[in-house]
Amino acid sequence: MxxxxxxxxxxxxxxxxxxxxxxxxxxxxxxxxxxxxxxxxxxxxxxxxxxxxxxxxxxxxxxxxxxxxxxxxxxxxxxxxxxxxxxxxxxxxxxxxxxxxxxxxxxxSPLPPGEPGLRAELDALPLEELVTRLRVTDPVEAARTDLKNRRYVSRALEVCILAGVPCSSLRDDWEEATSKxxxxxxxxxxxxxxxxxxxxxxxxxxxxxxxxxxxxxxxxxxxxxxxxxxxxxxxxxxxxxxxxxxxxxxxxxxxxxxxxxxxxxxxxxxxxxxxxxxxxx
Structure with a gap:
Protein backbone atom coordinates (compact mmCIF):
# COMPACT_ATOMS: atom_id res chain seq x y z
CA MET A 1 0.00 0.00 0.00
CA SER A 109 -8.05 6.59 17.79
CA PRO A 110 -8.68 4.62 21.01
CA LEU A 111 -10.06 7.74 22.71
CA PRO A 112 -13.80 7.42 23.36
CA PRO A 113 -16.14 9.78 21.52
CA GLY A 114 -17.69 12.62 23.45
CA GLU A 115 -20.84 12.06 25.51
CA PRO A 116 -23.23 15.05 25.37
CA GLY A 117 -24.49 14.69 28.94
CA LEU A 118 -21.02 14.55 30.44
CA ARG A 119 -19.83 17.34 28.15
CA ALA A 120 -22.64 19.58 29.39
CA GLU A 121 -21.79 18.74 33.00
CA LEU A 122 -18.14 19.65 32.50
CA ASP A 123 -19.02 22.80 30.57
CA ALA A 124 -20.94 24.03 33.62
CA LEU A 125 -17.83 23.90 35.81
CA PRO A 126 -15.28 26.74 36.08
CA LEU A 127 -11.95 26.14 34.38
CA GLU A 128 -10.10 26.16 37.71
CA GLU A 129 -12.14 23.20 38.94
CA LEU A 130 -11.60 21.29 35.70
CA VAL A 131 -7.85 21.83 36.00
CA THR A 132 -7.84 20.63 39.62
CA ARG A 133 -9.80 17.51 38.74
CA LEU A 134 -7.50 16.71 35.81
CA ARG A 135 -4.39 17.15 37.96
CA VAL A 136 -5.80 14.66 40.48
CA THR A 137 -7.18 12.20 37.92
CA ASP A 138 -4.30 12.26 35.42
CA PRO A 139 -1.27 14.32 36.51
CA VAL A 140 0.75 13.17 33.49
CA GLU A 141 -1.81 14.48 31.02
CA ALA A 142 -2.27 17.65 33.05
CA ALA A 143 1.47 18.35 32.85
CA ARG A 144 1.45 18.27 29.05
CA THR A 145 -1.88 20.01 28.44
CA ASP A 146 -2.35 23.72 27.89
CA LEU A 147 -4.28 24.32 31.10
CA LYS A 148 -5.48 27.72 29.88
CA ASN A 149 -7.30 26.05 27.00
CA ARG A 150 -10.68 25.00 28.38
CA ARG A 151 -11.46 22.69 25.46
CA TYR A 152 -8.23 20.71 25.90
CA VAL A 153 -8.66 20.38 29.66
CA SER A 154 -12.31 19.37 29.38
CA ARG A 155 -11.60 16.79 26.68
CA ALA A 156 -8.75 15.20 28.64
CA LEU A 157 -10.92 14.92 31.74
CA GLU A 158 -13.83 13.60 29.68
CA VAL A 159 -11.63 10.83 28.26
CA CYS A 160 -10.47 9.84 31.76
CA ILE A 161 -14.04 9.56 32.98
CA LEU A 162 -15.45 7.72 29.97
CA ALA A 163 -12.52 5.32 29.54
CA GLY A 164 -12.02 4.64 33.23
CA VAL A 165 -8.26 4.93 32.78
CA PRO A 166 -5.93 7.93 32.52
CA CYS A 167 -6.07 9.73 29.21
CA SER A 168 -2.27 9.82 29.19
CA SER A 169 -2.00 6.03 29.24
CA LEU A 170 -4.34 5.74 26.26
CA ARG A 171 -2.39 8.36 24.34
CA ASP A 172 1.00 6.84 25.19
CA ASP A 173 -0.07 3.32 24.22
CA TRP A 174 -1.52 4.73 21.01
CA GLU A 175 1.67 6.62 20.19
CA GLU A 176 3.77 3.50 20.72
CA ALA A 177 1.50 1.36 18.56
CA THR A 178 1.28 3.91 15.76
CA SER A 179 5.03 4.53 15.70
CA LYS A 180 5.53 0.82 15.03
Whole structure:
Protein backbone atom coordinates (compact mmCIF):
# COMPACT_ATOMS: atom_id res chain seq x y z
CA MET A 1 0.00 0.00 0.00
CA UNK A 2 1.38 3.38 -1.04
CA UNK A 3 0.03 6.81 -0.05
CA UNK A 4 0.03 9.94 -2.21
CA UNK A 5 -0.85 12.90 0.03
CA UNK A 6 -0.78 16.65 -0.26
CA UNK A 7 -2.86 19.82 -0.29
CA UNK A 8 -5.63 20.43 -2.77
CA UNK A 9 -4.46 21.32 -6.29
CA UNK A 10 -0.94 19.99 -5.63
CA UNK A 11 -1.25 17.33 -8.35
CA UNK A 12 -2.09 14.25 -6.28
CA UNK A 13 -4.29 12.63 -8.93
CA UNK A 14 -1.67 12.92 -11.67
CA UNK A 15 1.10 11.68 -9.35
CA UNK A 16 -1.06 8.76 -8.19
CA UNK A 17 -1.60 7.77 -11.83
CA UNK A 18 2.15 7.75 -12.37
CA UNK A 19 2.81 5.72 -9.22
CA UNK A 20 0.05 3.23 -10.02
CA UNK A 21 1.43 2.70 -13.53
CA UNK A 22 4.94 2.12 -12.19
CA UNK A 23 3.81 -0.24 -9.42
CA UNK A 24 1.11 -2.08 -11.28
CA UNK A 25 -1.36 -0.61 -8.85
CA UNK A 26 -4.92 0.62 -8.60
CA UNK A 27 -5.99 3.95 -7.13
CA UNK A 28 -8.16 4.17 -4.02
CA UNK A 29 -9.85 7.42 -3.03
CA UNK A 30 -9.16 9.02 0.35
CA UNK A 31 -10.94 12.32 -0.31
CA UNK A 32 -14.15 12.74 1.68
CA UNK A 33 -15.84 14.89 -0.95
CA UNK A 34 -14.97 12.70 -3.93
CA UNK A 35 -16.88 9.81 -2.37
CA UNK A 36 -20.06 11.53 -3.58
CA UNK A 37 -21.62 11.24 -7.01
CA UNK A 38 -23.18 14.22 -8.69
CA UNK A 39 -20.44 16.60 -7.55
CA UNK A 40 -17.51 15.43 -9.66
CA UNK A 41 -16.66 18.89 -11.05
CA UNK A 42 -17.17 20.64 -7.71
CA UNK A 43 -14.85 18.19 -5.93
CA UNK A 44 -12.27 17.89 -8.75
CA UNK A 45 -12.73 14.14 -9.07
CA UNK A 46 -10.46 12.29 -11.55
CA UNK A 47 -11.60 12.50 -15.16
CA UNK A 48 -13.19 9.58 -16.94
CA UNK A 49 -10.07 9.31 -19.12
CA UNK A 50 -7.89 8.95 -16.02
CA UNK A 51 -10.23 6.36 -14.56
CA UNK A 52 -10.06 4.35 -17.77
CA UNK A 53 -6.27 4.52 -17.78
CA UNK A 54 -5.94 2.97 -14.31
CA UNK A 55 -8.61 1.34 -12.14
CA UNK A 56 -10.04 3.77 -9.57
CA UNK A 57 -12.05 2.82 -6.50
CA UNK A 58 -14.45 4.66 -4.14
CA UNK A 59 -15.14 7.60 -6.40
CA UNK A 60 -18.79 8.64 -6.68
CA UNK A 61 -20.05 5.76 -4.55
CA UNK A 62 -22.35 7.75 -2.24
CA UNK A 63 -25.54 9.67 -2.86
CA UNK A 64 -25.29 13.38 -1.94
CA UNK A 65 -27.52 12.88 1.11
CA UNK A 66 -25.56 9.88 2.49
CA UNK A 67 -23.67 10.68 5.72
CA UNK A 68 -20.08 9.50 6.11
CA UNK A 69 -17.27 9.94 8.60
CA UNK A 70 -13.76 8.58 9.06
CA UNK A 71 -14.95 5.36 10.70
CA UNK A 72 -17.53 4.73 7.97
CA UNK A 73 -14.82 5.37 5.38
CA UNK A 74 -12.54 2.86 7.09
CA UNK A 75 -15.27 0.21 6.90
CA UNK A 76 -15.69 0.98 3.19
CA UNK A 77 -12.04 1.07 2.20
CA UNK A 78 -10.59 -1.98 3.96
CA UNK A 79 -12.51 -4.57 1.85
CA UNK A 80 -11.54 -2.66 -1.31
CA UNK A 81 -7.86 -2.77 -0.39
CA UNK A 82 -8.05 -6.45 0.47
CA UNK A 83 -9.71 -7.23 -2.86
CA UNK A 84 -7.04 -5.32 -4.80
CA UNK A 85 -4.30 -7.17 -2.95
CA UNK A 86 -5.98 -10.52 -3.58
CA UNK A 87 -5.38 -9.94 -7.30
CA UNK A 88 -1.71 -9.20 -6.75
CA UNK A 89 -2.15 -5.47 -7.31
CA UNK A 90 -0.79 -2.58 -5.24
CA UNK A 91 -3.34 -0.19 -3.64
CA UNK A 92 -2.32 3.43 -4.22
CA UNK A 93 -4.20 5.58 -1.71
CA UNK A 94 -4.62 9.23 -2.61
CA UNK A 95 -6.57 12.15 -1.20
CA UNK A 96 -6.39 15.16 1.02
CA UNK A 97 -8.67 14.18 3.90
CA UNK A 98 -6.13 13.89 6.69
CA UNK A 99 -8.36 12.13 9.24
CA UNK A 100 -9.53 9.53 6.70
CA UNK A 101 -5.91 8.81 5.78
CA UNK A 102 -4.94 8.68 9.46
CA UNK A 103 -7.63 6.11 10.24
CA UNK A 104 -6.40 3.97 7.35
CA UNK A 105 -2.67 4.33 8.00
CA UNK A 106 -2.69 4.14 11.81
CA UNK A 107 -6.13 2.87 12.74
CA UNK A 108 -8.88 4.74 14.62
CA SER A 109 -8.05 6.59 17.79
CA PRO A 110 -8.68 4.62 21.01
CA LEU A 111 -10.06 7.74 22.71
CA PRO A 112 -13.80 7.42 23.36
CA PRO A 113 -16.14 9.78 21.52
CA GLY A 114 -17.69 12.62 23.45
CA GLU A 115 -20.84 12.06 25.51
CA PRO A 116 -23.23 15.05 25.37
CA GLY A 117 -24.49 14.69 28.94
CA LEU A 118 -21.02 14.55 30.44
CA ARG A 119 -19.83 17.34 28.15
CA ALA A 120 -22.64 19.58 29.39
CA GLU A 121 -21.79 18.74 33.00
CA LEU A 122 -18.14 19.65 32.50
CA ASP A 123 -19.02 22.80 30.57
CA ALA A 124 -20.94 24.03 33.62
CA LEU A 125 -17.83 23.90 35.81
CA PRO A 126 -15.28 26.74 36.08
CA LEU A 127 -11.95 26.14 34.38
CA GLU A 128 -10.10 26.16 37.71
CA GLU A 129 -12.14 23.20 38.94
CA LEU A 130 -11.60 21.29 35.70
CA VAL A 131 -7.85 21.83 36.00
CA THR A 132 -7.84 20.63 39.62
CA ARG A 133 -9.80 17.51 38.74
CA LEU A 134 -7.50 16.71 35.81
CA ARG A 135 -4.39 17.15 37.96
CA VAL A 136 -5.80 14.66 40.48
CA THR A 137 -7.18 12.20 37.92
CA ASP A 138 -4.30 12.26 35.42
CA PRO A 139 -1.27 14.32 36.51
CA VAL A 140 0.75 13.17 33.49
CA GLU A 141 -1.81 14.48 31.02
CA ALA A 142 -2.27 17.65 33.05
CA ALA A 143 1.47 18.35 32.85
CA ARG A 144 1.45 18.27 29.05
CA THR A 145 -1.88 20.01 28.44
CA ASP A 146 -2.35 23.72 27.89
CA LEU A 147 -4.28 24.32 31.10
CA LYS A 148 -5.48 27.72 29.88
CA ASN A 149 -7.30 26.05 27.00
CA ARG A 150 -10.68 25.00 28.38
CA ARG A 151 -11.46 22.69 25.46
CA TYR A 152 -8.23 20.71 25.90
CA VAL A 153 -8.66 20.38 29.66
CA SER A 154 -12.31 19.37 29.38
CA ARG A 155 -11.60 16.79 26.68
CA ALA A 156 -8.75 15.20 28.64
CA LEU A 157 -10.92 14.92 31.74
CA GLU A 158 -13.83 13.60 29.68
CA VAL A 159 -11.63 10.83 28.26
CA CYS A 160 -10.47 9.84 31.76
CA ILE A 161 -14.04 9.56 32.98
CA LEU A 162 -15.45 7.72 29.97
CA ALA A 163 -12.52 5.32 29.54
CA GLY A 164 -12.02 4.64 33.23
CA VAL A 165 -8.26 4.93 32.78
CA PRO A 166 -5.93 7.93 32.52
CA CYS A 167 -6.07 9.73 29.21
CA SER A 168 -2.27 9.82 29.19
CA SER A 169 -2.00 6.03 29.24
CA LEU A 170 -4.34 5.74 26.26
CA ARG A 171 -2.39 8.36 24.34
CA ASP A 172 1.00 6.84 25.19
CA ASP A 173 -0.07 3.32 24.22
CA TRP A 174 -1.52 4.73 21.01
CA GLU A 175 1.67 6.62 20.19
CA GLU A 176 3.77 3.50 20.72
CA ALA A 177 1.50 1.36 18.56
CA THR A 178 1.28 3.91 15.76
CA SER A 179 5.03 4.53 15.70
CA LYS A 180 5.53 0.82 15.03
CA UNK A 181 2.94 0.88 12.26
CA UNK A 182 4.56 3.98 10.75
CA UNK A 183 7.81 2.05 10.24
CA UNK A 184 6.03 -0.08 7.64
CA UNK A 185 4.18 2.73 5.87
CA UNK A 186 5.20 4.12 2.50
CA UNK A 187 4.05 7.33 0.94
CA UNK A 188 4.83 10.82 -0.31
CA UNK A 189 3.71 14.30 0.70
CA UNK A 190 3.56 16.50 -2.40
CA UNK A 191 4.62 20.10 -1.89
CA UNK A 192 4.75 23.13 -4.16
CA UNK A 193 5.96 26.69 -3.75
CA UNK A 194 3.18 28.84 -2.32
CA UNK A 195 2.92 31.02 -5.44
CA UNK A 196 2.73 27.96 -7.68
CA UNK A 197 0.08 26.30 -5.52
CA UNK A 198 -2.05 29.44 -5.38
CA UNK A 199 -1.82 29.77 -9.15
CA UNK A 200 -2.98 26.18 -9.58
CA UNK A 201 -5.85 26.78 -7.15
CA UNK A 202 -6.95 29.77 -9.20
CA UNK A 203 -6.84 27.76 -12.41
CA UNK A 204 -8.82 24.95 -10.81
CA UNK A 205 -11.49 27.32 -9.52
CA UNK A 206 -11.93 28.93 -12.92
CA UNK A 207 -12.14 25.53 -14.63
CA UNK A 208 -14.62 24.35 -12.01
CA UNK A 209 -16.97 27.29 -12.52
CA UNK A 210 -16.72 27.01 -16.29
CA UNK A 211 -16.92 23.22 -16.35
CA UNK A 212 -20.26 22.48 -14.76
CA UNK A 213 -19.95 23.03 -11.00
CA UNK A 214 -22.72 25.64 -11.03
CA UNK A 215 -25.07 23.17 -12.70
CA UNK A 216 -24.09 20.50 -10.19
CA UNK A 217 -24.95 22.75 -7.26
CA UNK A 218 -28.31 23.58 -8.84
CA UNK A 219 -29.10 19.87 -8.81
CA UNK A 220 -27.96 19.25 -5.21
CA UNK A 221 -31.24 19.68 -3.37
CA UNK A 222 -30.17 17.66 -0.33
CA UNK A 223 -26.58 17.19 0.81
CA UNK A 224 -25.17 15.34 3.81
CA UNK A 225 -23.18 17.39 6.35
CA UNK A 226 -19.95 16.02 4.89
CA UNK A 227 -20.71 17.21 1.37
CA UNK A 228 -22.05 20.53 2.66
CA UNK A 229 -18.47 21.33 3.71
CA UNK A 230 -17.18 21.05 0.14
CA UNK A 231 -15.50 24.30 -0.83
CA UNK A 232 -17.50 26.05 -3.52
CA UNK A 233 -20.89 24.67 -2.57
CA UNK A 234 -21.90 27.53 -0.30
CA UNK A 235 -20.30 30.16 -2.51
CA UNK A 236 -22.09 28.92 -5.65
CA UNK A 237 -25.39 28.80 -3.76
CA UNK A 238 -24.89 32.48 -2.91
CA UNK A 239 -24.16 33.16 -6.59
CA UNK A 240 -27.35 31.36 -7.64
CA UNK A 241 -29.33 33.29 -5.04
CA UNK A 242 -28.08 36.57 -6.49
CA UNK A 243 -26.25 37.53 -3.31
CA UNK A 244 -22.85 37.79 -5.03
CA UNK A 245 -21.62 38.09 -8.60
CA UNK A 246 -19.45 35.64 -10.52
CA UNK A 247 -16.19 37.44 -9.79
CA UNK A 248 -16.83 37.58 -6.04
CA UNK A 249 -17.83 33.91 -6.04
CA UNK A 250 -14.55 32.98 -7.69
CA UNK A 251 -12.55 35.12 -5.25
CA UNK A 252 -14.28 33.57 -2.23
CA UNK A 253 -13.68 30.03 -3.49
CA UNK A 254 -10.02 30.80 -4.13
CA UNK A 255 -9.57 32.26 -0.65
CA UNK A 256 -11.31 29.32 1.05
CA UNK A 257 -9.29 26.83 -0.97
CA UNK A 258 -6.00 28.52 -0.10
CA UNK A 259 -6.92 28.40 3.60
CA UNK A 260 -7.87 24.72 3.31
CA UNK A 261 -4.60 23.93 1.52
CA UNK A 262 -2.66 25.59 4.34
CA UNK A 263 -4.46 23.46 6.93
CA UNK A 264 -3.75 20.33 4.88
CA UNK A 265 -0.05 21.19 4.66
CA UNK A 266 0.10 21.62 8.43
CA UNK A 267 -1.58 18.26 8.94
CA UNK A 268 0.66 16.29 6.57
CA UNK A 269 3.86 17.88 7.86
CA UNK A 270 3.13 16.20 11.21
CA UNK A 271 3.15 12.79 9.51
CA UNK A 272 6.88 12.14 9.74
CA UNK A 273 6.68 8.82 7.87
CA UNK A 274 5.76 10.59 4.62
CA UNK A 275 8.61 11.37 2.24
CA UNK A 276 8.46 15.02 1.16
CA UNK A 277 8.46 15.52 -2.60
CA UNK A 278 8.75 19.07 -3.95
CA UNK A 279 7.11 19.55 -7.34
CA UNK A 280 8.17 22.24 -9.77
CA UNK A 281 5.87 24.25 -12.00
Missing amino acids: FFVCGPTASGKSAHALKVAAEMGGEIVNADAFQLYRGAEVLTAAPSQDDQREVAHHLYGVLEPEDPVDAMAYLRMVVPVIEEIRSRGKQPVITGGSGLYLKFLSHGP RAEKLRGVFLQRDREDLHSRIGQRTKAMLEGGAIEEVKSLHHAAPGLEKAIGLGEIRRLLAGEINRGTCEELINAATRQYAKRQETWFKREKWLVHSHLER
